[in-house]
Amino acid sequence: MSRPSPLSAMLPRLLRWASLDDEDRGAILDLPYKELRLAPTQYLVREGDRAQYSCLLTSGFALGSKIVGDGGRQIVGIHVAGDLVDLQNAFLDRADHNVQALTAIEVIAIPREAILALAERRPLVARAMWHNTLVDAWIHREWAANIGRRDAKARLAHLLCELAVRVEAIGAGSRYGYELPMTQEHLADCLGLTSVHVNRTLKALAQTGVLRRQARSVRVADWNQLTEIGDFNGAYLHLEPDSGIQVGLEPQRLSA
Amino acid sequence: MSRPSPLSAMLPRLLRWASLDDEDRGAILDLPYKELRLAPTQYLVREGDRAQYSCLLTSGFALGSKIVGDGGRQIVGIHVAGDLVDLQNAFLDRADHNVQALTAIEVIAIPREAILALAERRPLVARAMWHNTLVDAWIHREWAANIGRRDAKARLAHLLCELAVRVEAIGAGSRYGYELPMTQEHLADCLGLTSVHVNRTLKALAQTGVLRRQARSVRVADWNQLTEIGDFNGAYLHLEPDSGIQVGLEPQRLSA
DNA sequence: CGCCGGTTTGAGTCCATTCAAGAGGAGTGG
DNA sequence: CCACTCCTCTTGAATGGACTCAAACCGGCG
Numbered sequence: 001m002s003r004p005s006p007l008s009a010m011l012p013r014l015l016r017w018a019s020l021d022d023e024d025r026g027a028i029l030d031l032p033y034k035e036l037r038l039a040p041t042q043y044l045v046r047e048g049d050r051a052q053y054s055c056l057l058t059s060g061f062a063l064g065s066k067i068v069g070d071g072g073r074q075i076v077g078i079h080v081a082g083d084l085v086d087l088q089n090a091f092l093d094r095a096d097h098n099v100q101a102l103t104a105i106e107v108i109a110i111p112r113e114a115i116l117a118l119a120e121r122r123p124l125v126a127r128a129m130w131h132n133t134l135v136d137a138w139i140h141r142e143w144a145a146n147i148g149r150r151d152a153k154a155r156l157a158h159l160l161c162e163l164a165v166r167v168e169a170i171g172a173g174s175r176y177g178y179e180l181p182m183t184q185e186h187l188a189d190c191l192g193l194t195s196v197h198v199n200r201t202l203k204a205l206a207q208t209g210v211l212r213r214q215a216r217s218v219r220v221a222d223w224n225q226l227t228e229i230g231d232f233n234g235a236y237l238h239l240e241p242d243s244g245i246q247v248g249l250e251p252q253r254l255s256a
Numbered sequence: 257m258s259r260p261s262p263l264s265a266m267l268p269r270l271l272r273w274a275s276l277d278d279e280d281r282g283a284i285l286d287l288p289y290k291e292l293r294l295a296p297t298q299y300l301v302r303e304g305d306r307a308q309y310s311c312l313l314t315s316g317f318a319l320g321s322k323i324v325g326d327g328g329r330q331i332v333g334i335h336v337a338g339d340l341v342d343l344q345n346a347f348l349d350r351a352d353h354n355v356q357a358l359t360a361i362e363v364i365a366i367p368r369e370a371i372l373a374l375a376e377r378r379p380l381v382a383r384a385m386w387h388n389t390l391v392d393a394w395i396h397r398e399w400a401a402n403i404g405r406r407d408a409k410a411r412l413a414h415l416l417c418e419l420a421v422r423v424e425a426i427g428a429g430s431r432y433g434y435e436l437p438m439t440q441e442h443l444a445d446c447l448g449l450t451s452v453h454v455n456r457t458l459k460a461l462a463q464t465g466v467l468r469r470q471a472r473s474v475r476v477a478d479w480n481q482l483t484e485i486g487d488f489n490g491a492y493l494h495l496e497p498d499s500g501i502q503v504g505l506e507p508q509r510l511s512a
Numbered sequence: 513c514g515c516c517g518g519t520t521t522g523a524g525t526c527c528a529t530t531c532a533a534g535a536g537g538a539g540t541g542g
Numbered sequence: 543c544c545a546c547t548c549c550t551c552t553t554g555a556a557t558g559g560a561c562t563c564a565a566a567c568c569g570g571c572g
Binding site for chain 2 (some may be wrong): 017040064066069070072073074076077088089091092094096097116119120121123124126127129130131133134135136137138140141142143144145146147148149150154191192231235236238
C-alpha cells in the first residue's frame, strides 16, 4: 500500500467550503505537484515574479509581505499549515507580494495550469477555491480596519486573538497558550507599528494581566478580556459555527 | 425590439478576466435580477446582515466600510460603475462589511442562488468571477500596505492615483482631472487618518504644485510626481497592459 | 436669511517614532 | 569550554507626526 498523497492535505480545507464527491476528490489527488522544503527566511515567491505555481502549506508558518518605496515592510497575511497560498498565481501574471517562510516549512506546489484545468472540470472544487479566496479577502478587510482604526494595544490584542484561534483550529495549541514563532518586528510589520512600540505595548498588556509572554510563547490568562481589548470577533475566520450574533446596527432590508 | 438587459453591463467586467462564449453570455443575461436605486448615504448592505444578493454597480460610486469598537469607521473599498460588489454574499452567511451609496447609485441585485447556479453550470463564468475576487484581494493588500506603512502624504497621493486610474478606466474623467464625490472625511476613513489631517495634507500637496483642488474635483498637474510621492504602481488594478517592469528584487526561481 | 454639512485654521497634546545603548540568548568556531 | 557574533528584546530620552478640541469660514439650499 502506498502512503497517502500529500495532496490529501488539501481536502480538509476545501471540504470546509463545499461538499465534494469522489470524483472531485479524485481529481484533486491526481493533481501534479512537487514538494518543497524551505528554511526560515527563504522566499517561496517574490513580488514581481512570474509565478507558475499555487501552493498548499502543509507544515510550518509563512507570511506574505509587501515592500513600500522607502523600504518599509507591511505583512499582509500569515499562513498556517493547511492554508492555500498564492491561489492568485493561477490567474495573475505577476506575484503581487512576497511569500516567505517564517519557520521551516513544507509546501506542495501545483502548476497554475493544473489549478485552472481542475477548476474548469470540477465546478464544486472551483467553488471551494473561490470561497476560500473570498474568506481571504474578508481577512484582508479585517486587517485594514485593524491597522487603520485601532490604537496599538487593540491592534496587537486583535492580532494575538486571530493567531490564537487559527493555531487552535489546526491543533497546534490552544487559544489559552500557543507557540508563536514571530519576532516583535514581525508583529510590528503586521500592525503598521515599530518593533520598539510593539515591545512596550506587549509589556503594557502583560501588566494588565491578560497575557504572559516568555520567549516565543503566548499564554492568554483572560481570553474574554483580550477579545474585549482587541475588539475581536472571530467570525471572519470561519472556524467556528455561526454565532448568530448581529454585529451591525439595526438590520435593513434590501428594498427597491 | 427590447432594450438591452441591464445585465449586459456585467459582460465587460467579466470579459476582462475570461473569454466567454455565446452560451456563457446567454447564461449571464438570463440571470434573475432586480434593479435598485439608492440615494447618497443609503445602505445597500449592513455588516451582520444575512445578505441574499450579490450586486453589480451600474452607475455612481459606493463604498465599503467597517465600524470598529470605539465607533471609528474604516473604508475598505471604493466601488465605481461596472464593479461587482458583494460577490462574497453568494457564499458567506453574513455580510462582513457595510456597502453604502456615496452618490446616487443604480444597482443590479442578483440572488445568491442564481450566482451559485451560474458558477456551477458555466465554468468560465465562475473563473471570471473568481478572478475578479482575486484582484479585489490584491487591492486590499495594497490598501493594507498603504495604511500601514506610508505617511499621510504618500497615503493620500496613492489613493488619489488609484482613483484617477479607475475613474479614467470607466471613462468618467481623466487621470489629469476628475470629479471626486468624496468628502475629506471619506478620504480620512480610507486612509486611517482624521479629516483635519487630510485637509492639511491636501493643502501641502497643493502647495508643492502636483495637484489643485476645487470643491469636489481633482486636477493633477504633475501625474508622474504624484505617483512618485504616492509610491504608486497601478499594476494591481489590472487596467493597463502588463508593463513588464519587475517591482521586486532579483527574482528567485522556485526550486526543490 | 439662517441653517447645515463640509472645509479651513490654530493651539495644545499625545501616541508612536527615532535614535541610542545595553542586556539576554542561541549558535559557532577556535 | 569559552569567546565571539548575531539576533532579538528591552529600556530611556527626545522628537515629531497625527490627533483633539475648538472656532471660524464657506457655499448651497430650504
